[in-house]
Structure formats: structure tokens, C-alpha cells
Amino acid sequence: MSDIDGKEKIEPPPSTLSRRDLIKGVIVGGVAVSSASYLFRASTLVGQSARGTGERLLTINVNGQLRRVDVMKQETLAWTLRHKLGLTGTKLGCDRAECGSCTVLIDDVPHYACSVLTHTVRDRKVLTIEGLASPDGTLHPVQQGVIDEQGFQCAFCMPGFIMASVAFLKTNPNPTRTELAHGLSGNLCRCQDYDKILTAMMRGAENMRRASRA
Amino acid sequence: MAVIRDVMPAFELFQPTSIADAQKLLQQQGHDAWVLAGGMDSFDWLKDRIKKPKVVVDLSGITELKGVRTAADGIEMGAMTTLTEIIQHPIIREKYKLLAESAELVASPQIRNQGTIGGNVSQDARCWYYRAGWPCYRAGGNICYADTPEGRNREHAILYADRCVAVNPSDTAPALIALDAKFVIRTSKGERVVDAEDYFIGPDIDITRLHILKPGDLLTAIRIPSTWAGAQFHFEKVRDRNVWDFPLLNVASVMMVSSGRIERIRIAVNGAAARPLRLKVVEDAVRGKPPNAATGEMAGKLAVQGAVPLQFNAYKIPLMRNLVKRAIGGVQEATWTS
Numbered sequence: 004m005s006d007i008d009g010k011e012k013i014e015p016p017p018s019t020l021s022r023r024d025l026i027k028g029v030i031v032g033g034v035a036v037s038s039a040s041y042l043f044r045a046s047t048l049v050g051q052s053a054r055g056t057g058e059r060l061l062t063i064n065v066n067g068q069l070r071r072v073d074v075m076k077q078e079t080l081a082w083t084l085r086h087k088l089g090l091t092g093t094k095l096g097c098d099r100a101e102c103g104s105c106t107v108l109i110d111d112v113p114h115y116a117c118s119v120l121t122h123t124v125r126d127r128k129v130l131t132i133e134g135l136a137s138p139d140g141t142l143h144p145v146q147q148g149v150i151d152e153q154g155f156q157c158a159f160c161m162p163g164f165i166m167a168s169v170a171f172l173k174t175n176p177n178p179t180r181t182e183l184a185h186g187l188s189g190n191l192c193r194c195q196d197y198d199k200i201l202t203a204m205m206r207g208a209e210n211m212r213r214a215s216r217a
Numbered sequence: 218m219a220v221i222r223d224v225m226p227a228f229e230l231f232q233p234t235s236i237a238d239a240q241k242l243l244q245q246q247g248h249d250a251w252v253l254a255g256g257m258d259s260f261d262w263l264k265d266r267i268k269k270p271k272v273v274v275d276l277s278g279i280t281e282l283k284g285v286r287t288a289a290d291g292i293e294m295g296a297m298t299t300l301t302e303i304i305q306h307p308i309i310r311e312k313y314k315l316l317a318e319s320a321e322l323v324a325s326p327q328i329r330n331q332g333t334i335g336g337n338v339s340q341d342a343r344c345w346y347y348r349a350g351w352p353c354y355r356a357g358g359n360i361c362y363a364d365t366p367e368g369r370n371r372e373h374a375i376l377y378a379d380r381c382v383a384v385n386p387s388d389t390a391p392a393l394i395a396l397d398a399k400f401v402i403r404t405s406k407g408e409r410v411v412d413a414e415d416y417f418i419g420p421d422i423d424i425t426r427l428h429i430l431k432p433g434d435l436l437t438a439i440r441i442p443s444t445w446a447g448a449q450f451h452f453e454k455v456r457d458r459n460v461w462d463f464p465l466l467n468v469a470s471v472m473m474v475s476s477g478r479i480e481r482i483r484i485a486v487n488g489a490a491a492r493p494l495r496l497k498v499v500e501d502a503v504r505g506k507p508p509n510a511a512t513g514e515m516a517g518k519l520a521v522q523g524a525v526p527l528q529f530n531a532y533k534i535p536l537m538r539n540l541v542k543r544a545i546g547g548v549q550e551a552t553w554t555s
């Protein structure tokens with residue numbers, strides 16, 4: 004849908020939607036028909052945003068890389084990550100600060116990326132799920148915990164939960180189950196898999212402690 | 218109304234780095250400008266296209282609005298201090314824990330990481346007719362959709378309703394009123410300091426706003442005097458879900474007890490009216506009495522005098538009575554009565 008030099012290439016809505024597109028549409032727009040209007044609407048916004056004056060070309064620090072990107076004044080971080088930088092690991096559930104699926108870390112603190120203007124993170128460090136594994140592919144201990152415990156069902160909520168856990172465990176490396184649940188209370192799971200998620204995150208905490216001892 | 222999940226309509230964004238610059242901008246732009254603090258209230262309005270400001274002034278780059286400082290008497294919190302910073306601040310935890318307790322019960326961890334104290338006390342009403350863009354009194358129209366025989370008004374006011382029946386949704390506001398906080402406001406005429414309780418207004422004064430800020434004004438700081446440092450605190454919030462939800466009702470009280478008698482007390486509730494209510498009648502009635510169940514019982518009855526329920530919120534009257542009773546008589550001794 005866009006490339007990183009910041010120019011949006013808006014494709015016309017496809018006449019036949021692939022299954023994956025359809026699933027995307029259902030999740031993003033609520034009903035299948037709206038996935039088409041969603042694309043149409045995006046195309047009108049390009050003209051509209053051109054009204055803005057001032058600096059639009061930003062350099063933001065995402066997962067340790069400096070990324071140059073053209074950002075509308077009214078654009079949220081979740082939108083920039085997903086649609087401009089191709090980092091689709093950050094999910095958009097509600098887009099209203101009510102579900103946690105878009106959770107990313109800004110300067111190590113969890114935020115809802117759907118409710119942050121990208122223009123406000125210029126001098127800050129953004130960490131998304133894509134930035135957790137080491138360059139050699141070794142998973143972050145919390146990600147490993149999910150695999151060890153098979154913690155999620157559909158896993159749409161997973162990136163948000165993992166990011167919230169990673170931040171919480173940095174300051175509370177040895178939480179009780181209740182403390183961790185409280186720390187993760189800003190994330191919802193539509194599959195209602197909370198018990199297993201918590202087990203996986205507790206395992207992640209254990210993995211993290213082990214890794215820091217090693 | 219269908220929820221729109223798309224980029225917000227375009228606005229011009231200004232990111233001043235000083236209070237003076239922010240003020241200049243706001244005065245230039247007048248009614249067209251929207252002040253953005255943490256954004257947790259703002260983005261709903263903008264995303265739903267209910268409010269369509271041409272200009273947004275983002276305060277997040279103004280360092281002088283951030284952080285907790287010790288003042289001559291007590292502390293001063295910049296309006297852009299996040300709720301998480303307030304919850305974690307050692308002096309607040311030690312001396313003014315009531316505020317930390319109230320902030321800890323706001324919304325969710327991520328929202329507390331971004332939501333500010335200034336934003337929490339200045340947020341708008343949550344009545345869903347109003348939030349959904351219905352042309353009600355509060356939106357400048359001349360009807361209240363919640364106060365009709367079929368209106369859904371379980372969350373609405375039981376006291377001081379005047380055409381509009383929306384309530385103030387802040388958790389920190391009653392705690393700040395109980396602690397006798399002062400709000401520092403920058404207007405075009407200079408700085409103005411008001412008592413916490415005078416920051417909030419009901420529909421009788423202005424039906425379209427919950428606070429006294431006029432376009433161009435900025436809340437810059439909140440001061441807590443040392444008067445109540447280390448007093449006996451009580452904060453309780455009742456809501457449907459333990460995360461995210463606004464209070465159905467909450468209560469905050471500070472009390473000094475000596476030789477078994479209440480010597481000094483301040484108590485406030487929110488979620489009952491369009492402004493957080495300081496219960497002066499209760500304070501006067503319980504002074505000199507022992508803080509026990511009997512005093513609590515009497516206080517609870519006094520607190521709800523004059524309350525008028527709507528179709529679906531009659532439960533708020535016994536709820537408020539019991540919250541006040543527990544605040545004064547203690548949670549252990551006091552049993553819930555219907």
C-alpha cells in the first residue's frame with residue numbers, strides 16, 4: 004500500500020478479494036464490505052493531508068533503526084508502523100485505546116500506538132514486536148515463553164500482550180501471577196485465553212530471569 | 218453509530234515548547250484550536266468526527282508542564298505529568314497517597330502511562346448520547362436524550378441536574394478536592410489560582426463545559442498544600458469492569474482523628490453530578506463525632522439528601538450513601554444496607 008520513501012501508492016480496491024484480504028477486512032472494518040470503502044477513503048485522504056504545512060518528513064527511531072517517513076499531522080503511530088513502515092506485527096483492534104492489541108513501547112513504556120500521534124515520538128525510541136528477537140533470530144525470552152506454553156489461540160492480541168509483558172518484566176522481573184495480571188490488565192483477548200496467556204507470560208518471566216543470570 | 222477506523226480528518230498540528238508559545242497560539246486560533254494533553258479523551262472526539270478542530274495544539278513538548286516539584290508548602294505537579302508518574306512518585310506515595318490511589322484506579326496501565334493529571338481533571342463527560350454526537354444541550358442543542366422515559370441513563374446524575382444529566386467522570390478530581398488542591402490557570406490576563414472545587418462547574422453555570430477554562434486558557438499546574446499530609450485517607454471507586462471503566466461513583470476523604478473523634482475532615486464524591494461534589498454538610502455534621510458505623514450511617518443519609526433518580530440510576534442513591542458511610546465509619550465496621 005505504501006513504500007518507505009513516504010509516497011503512498013493507493014491501489015484501487017480489488018474486484019475479487021483474496022481470503023487473506025477478506026480476513027483483513029473483517030478485522031479492520033468490522034464487515035467485509037467496508038474493506039473496499041476503507042481503501043477508497045484512504046485515497047481521498049492523501050489530497051486532504053496535503054493541506055498541512057510544516058515539517059512532515061520525520062526520522063523516527065523504530066527498533067533501533069532510523070526510519071525516514073512522510074507522516075500526516077493527524078496520523079497515529081499504529082498507522083505509520085503498519086501502513087508506512089510495513090511493520091504489521093502491531094495490530095489494530097479497536098483504534099480507541101480500549102483493547103491493547105496495538106501496544107508498543109515508547110522509551111520502554113507501553114503505549115497504545117492507535118492513540119499516539121506519530122509527530123509526538125520524533126525524539127523517542129519505539130519498539131515493536133518485530134524488534135524483540137535478536138538479529139540472529141533468537142527469540143526474546145517472552146516470545147519463547149509463548150512457544151513453550153502455546154499461550155494463545157488466534158493470537159491477534161499476542162503482539163500487544165508480549166510488548167506489555169516485556170515492559171512490565173523489565174521493572175518487575177519476579178512478579179506473582181496476580182501482579183503480572185495487573186500489569187497486563189490493559190490488554191484484552193477476544194478468545195478469552197487469559198489463563199494460558201498468563202501461564203505463557205509467567206514462563207517468559209522465568210526465561211528472562213534465566214537469561215539475565217546466564 | 219458505526220465505529221470509523223481510519224485516519225482522522227486533517228488538522229494543523231502545533232507543538233509549542235513553552236507555555237508562552239502555547240498561549241500565544243491558543244489566543245491566535247481562538248475557538249478553532251483544540252488543546253491536546255495525553256490525548257486519551259481527545260482522540261475519541263476526533264476519530265469519531267464529532268469535534269473537527271482545524272488546529273490542534275499539542276502540549277507534550279512543553280517541559281515546564283511536566284513533573285512533580287516540592288513547593289514552599291507541599292508539592293506542585295505540572296499539568297502534563299502522567300498518572301503513572303503521580304502513582305509512583307515517592308513524596309505523593311508517602312504524604313498524599315489518596316491521590317496515588319485514585320490515579321491507580323483510572324482506566325488501564327497504558328492509559329495511565331499517557332494520560333495526564335491535567336487531562337484527567339479536564340476531561341469531558343461520557344454520556345453516550347453526547348459522545349455519539351447527538352445534538353443535546355451539552356452539544357449546544359436544546360434536548361437531553363438521556364433524561365427521557367426511554368433514555369439510557371444508568372451512569373447519569375442523581376444530584377444537581379439541570380437540563381443535562383451527564384456526570385463528571387474523573388477519579389482524581391474528588392481526591393484533589395479532598396486534599397484541598399489549588400489549580401493554577403494561565404489566562405490572557407495572567408495567572409489565576411483557584412480552589413480545586415471551584416475549577417469544576419455544573420450545567421447551571423455553563424451547560425457545555427465541565428470546568429472553568431475558556432478558549433485560550435491553560436491549566437498549567439496543580440498544587441497540593443501540606444495541610445493534609447499523612448492524614449487518614451480513604452478512596453473507593455465502583456465501576457462495572459476493573460479496568461478501563463469510568464466510575465459509576467467514587468468517594469475520596471481525608472480525616473484527622475484525635476482522641477477518638479473526627480477533628481478535621483474533607484470529603485468529595487464524583488459520578489453523582491456534572492461536577493465532583495464536596496460534601497460540606499457531611500463534613501460539618503461529623504466533626505467532633507467518633508469515626509464509627511453510627512456516624513457513617515448518619516453521614517451517608519445526609520449525603521444523598523435531595524438526590525433525584527432517573528429511570529435507570531436509582532441504585533446510585535444507596536450506593537452513594539454506603540460509599541460515604543464506609544469513608545467515615547470504616548470499611549470493616551460498616552455493612553452495606555440497601
Ligand code: FES
Nearest residue numbers: 096097098103117
Ligand atoms: S487498537 Fe489500540 S487499544 Fe485497541
Ligand code: FES
Nearest residue numbers: 156158192193194
Ligand atoms: S488469542 Fe485470540 S484474541 Fe487473544
